[in-house]
Amino acid sequence: MDKKILVTGPFGQIGSELVPKLQERYGKENVVALGHRHIPDDYEGVLEQGGVEDKEFMEGLWKEYDFDEVYHLASLLSATGEKRPDLAWKVNMGGLKNVLDLSRDHDSRVFWASSIAVFGPTTPLNDTPQHTILEPVTMYGVTKVSGELLCQYYHEKYDLDVRSLRYPGLISWKEKPGGGTTDYAVEMFYKAIRGEKYTCFVREDTELPMMYMDDAVRGTLELMEADNESITVRTSYNHSALNFKAGELVNEIKKHYPDFKVEYEPDERQKNADSWPDSVDDSKAREDWDWEHKYGLKKMVEVMLKNLENKLN
């Protein structure tokens, strides 16, 4: 029998790339996209519309489709979460609780998106270990740490098969990120190609872990396909590829666009960036389910520019 899959947040930065991959693997008719407000005109596939925090609505979905797998991506990100902390709590925690409860009751496998935002100023800054101090200072980070503990609790208490990744900043060209702190890394590419000056909202020396979207999507699918026995982390895996300072990314883009100009005007998002690690140790993911990234800085910039040039021209 075909696998039925639910994707929440299907039209965001990750979802818009994950959904086509899932449709290819499992058939368009088997992947249900749960959209909320913004539904792209060109989406082809099964669509439902509603909020993840609405329990009755979510119960109705499970009754109708009896999902085997859920990719729960819907979330407010760090910058929006600071503007609307109550809403961030409601959507991020309410949505996850509903997904975990229904998956427990219907025996669905869950993927949930966590983030490097679980870390905070007291976390070791370099090569941040898998098991370490988690004292985030953003509401987004607070919801991600709480969510990780809830996932582990459901696994321990109810044997729920829940898997998760702490995504770094994700760099992609299909859909722009929205409401995050790492968004500057994507915005730069748009400005460089359009021949416009970029005003960067973090300092030049701000260093963060980042990843090209193809690696992130492949990692997500590989984690979900891994044998149950090989998964030893039920909070969320550190997931890493590359890390660079904002100024280093500018220099790499300048190799292709020498006239690209950037000025730095840090805003309130600098505080979020400063509270996150420079680099993350993801050896547990590499040991447990053979995670391997494919894109370093040079290759990521080349591919990103090529794809975005095609898209914009």
Ligand code: AKB
């Ligand atoms: C954000 O900047 O909020 C996200 C994240 C690191 O989770 N991209």
